[in-house]
Amino acid sequence: MHPVTAEVTERIVERSRETRADYLERMEAARQAGPGRGKLSCANWAHAFAASPDSDKQRMRDPTAPNIAIVSSYNDMLSAHQPYERFPDVIRAAAHEVKATAQFAGGVPAMCDGVTQGRPGMELSLFSRDVIAMSTAVALTHDAFDAALMLGICDKIVPGLFIGAAAFGHLPTIFVPGGPMSSGISNAEKARVRGLYAEGKATREELLDSEMKSYHGPGTCTFYGTANSNQMMMEMTGLHLPGAAFVSPNTPLRDALTAAAPKRAVEIRDGGNDYTPFSAVIDAKSMVNAIAGLLATGGSTNHTLHILAMARAAGLLITWEDMNDLSHVTPLIARVYPNGSEDVNAFHAAGGMSFVTRTLLDHGLVHDDVHTVAGKGLRRYQQEPFLDGGKLVWREGTAVSLNRDILRPADDAFESEGGMRLVTGGLGRGVIKTSAVKPANRIVEAPCIVFEDQDELLAAHKRGELERDFVAVVRFQGPQANGMPELHSLTPPLGVLQDKGFKVALVTDGRMSGASGKVPAAIHVTPEAAVGGPLAYVRTGDVIRLDAEAGTLEIRVEPRELMGRERARRPNLGQDHGYGRELFGWMRRAAGPADAGACSLFEAA
Structure with a gap:
């Protein structure tokens, strides 16, 4: 061991x-x-198999079956x-x-x-x-x-x-x-069409056709x-x-x-x-x-x-x-x-x-x-x-990989370390998936642009305002703010910008998809902005450094200055209603932090 x-x-x-x-x-x-059926009254137990076939009923009369x-x-x-x-x-x-x-x-x-x-x-x-x-x-x-x-x-x-x-x-x-x-169309083809659509170079019909060939x-x-x-x-x-x-x-x-x-x-x-x-x-x-x-x-x-x-x-x-x-x-x-x-x-x-x-x-x-x-x-x-x-x-099973481009033994791995890391620093604690991020893209230091939700970022990209090096801060996306939705829709535009040669990264108290891709993303950042975490005090223009190699998430602002600023508040609280969201309010209020599983069912120990 x-x-x-x-x-x-x-x-x-x-x-x-x-x-x-x-x-x-x-x-x-x-x-x-023991099973409760052995202790139930006959009326209670009969309820439990009243609709079963006769053969099952006869077997279920025996409480030990x-x-x-x-x-x-x-x-x-x-x-x-x-x-x-x-x-x-x-x-x-x-x-x-x-x-x-x-x-x-x-x-x-x-x-x-x-x-x-x-x-x-x-x-x-x-x-x-x-x-x-x-x-x-x-x-x-x-x-x-x-x-x-x-x-x-x-x-x-x-x-x-x-x-x-x-x-x-x-x-x-x-x-x-x-x-x-x-398997449907190749993943490379699917990603290509998604990228074209993000740039406005493919129609919605072309995108839908591609997606249907993937999910089929x-x-x-x-x-x-x-x-x-x-x-x-x-x-x-x-x-x-x-x-x-x-x-x-x-x-x-x-x-x-x-x-x-x-x-x-x-x-x-x-x-x-x-x-x-x-x-x-x-x-x-x-x-x-x-x-x-x-x-x-x-x-x-x-x-x-x-x-x-x-x-x-x-x-x-x-x-x-x-x-x-x-x-x-x-x-x-x-x-x-x-x-x-x-x-x-x-x-x-x-x-x-x-x-x-x-x-x-x-x-x-x-x-x-x-x-x-x-x-x-x-x-x-x-x-x-x-x-x-x-x-x-x-x-x-096979003792040797049948395709070493996909699967390798532990002593001849693709990388010596696993695909996930903890990042900590002045902005809190988060995680980053590194397995799909090229080493050259794992360290980004740049002025940040603060967005209060993912739609703001998508709109800014559509307007052509993101053609530069930057760290996108998307806050108020944690479990207590709005249930911690995935922000996978941000992957195509950020990927396009990275492909153009810009140094880009994402920092958020929300989640990314389980298929998080090639753009470095510090996610699940805790404490979240909604409870007064450091993200609530970040301003556009602050320089942020995300270093997946060193495991750090830093802001080039002195802690006293940062936390002395006026705290941002989550906008648009009326959006807690609709689509059933009003039924989940107690879960948002009861949710533990991300580093305790963001669960509403039991207190974090």
Whole structure:
């Protein structure tokens, strides 16, 4: 084990000793109580299966017969979630084969940042994670289940399902992915047309035609953003069946993996010989494994928020410093768009998760001695699934990369450090994704231009006012200000300016997309402007230095002078209404800071 990986793990254990002990005590008490159906009155229990087929009713009369909960993010508007329409039938049939039943316990909302990007609805996006967690709790609180299957895949959905499942950590829980869509046009072509549109050189019809050729079928978007980073993390934590992450939907192998999930859930339920609850799978070691996988593959910056909130739900206290220290010793071994030219399907073909797991284990960068839903030890996840005569089996994954432009071993990595870093200084604390930023662009020092929202920046670019070196400060975008929307709409214009040779950077208390690209961006800056953080005192013309190499975010103004200025106030408070935003006011008020996960469900410890 690498000494830094071991040290970070141990300090998480020590920091979390009290909160983790409390969590495990609560989970053991829930286990000892047993499923509620054994304690329900006959009338109450009959309510729970009144609509079930007669064969299921007869089985469910026995309070000891295994019953599995299905919690799903299905909707048919969004490509990633549409495949889940078929999954409950596959799961119920597989459960019957092992003399169990499965019930659709509840649905959770699934909104798409790709649809709401740059729109008011994006202000609901981050807090939809907390709504999903609560919805998961509502689904499971009927207390009628021996295990749970979580059907979710995209940005806030998996973290929300995870947080909700953690509250029922005495139950064995398996995450069941849907898989990525088939590859469309090249990412380079998609980026080219977006850039032309940002410059006014392509029409909206041409842009729409390009986007439709990229997003064209069922499954997750194929770039390596938050959705696909979620799937990587569920493998690294051991909550997936091995190799489940990147098998495409509506294929025989995908269906076989889906059917295997309820069968395995029955095997690891309480009362069997291999009881493996969520609370045993998720511990300090498995969360460090998830972080290492994120860093090694250049995954989504959104997880610098989600991981902290997810861990806290299981009694584990993780900090940005932990992630930063791991980043310094975890090499970047994958180049997947936007960090490379190819997509997750090419990554999967090159060796995918089995190769990532193997090389990180071989170099002591992740822990093998963990519990997983597939059994003891992470080595199980260097295997990959395949069909042999129609039967699902696993074999050893490739020990060598099949495309070294996409995937490399840890001792011959693309970069010696991971794809994310912590930046600190006079403007607060933030994170920056460096994996897609060329070294020449990682240090920017220039006068800033202050914008109160992203629309102001887009309008200034359209007017031709940004043809110069500058640092864009976009403030009042934090969790308490407006729910911390992604600002991905800023990527094309800033990228165009960078391509013209200007030194540009972004500093914001908001988020960027999980597909954050080539422009250096210090994001999630905390304290946010809405609570009086330094960003609230910045003025246009102040010189800001963002140095991703040194990990600094500085303003060339003396602290006393800066904080002595009149504090800017968030404009347009009336925009807290419309598009459902008025329903989320309590979440904005309750949200913790970005470096505690920006969560409204529990106090940061």
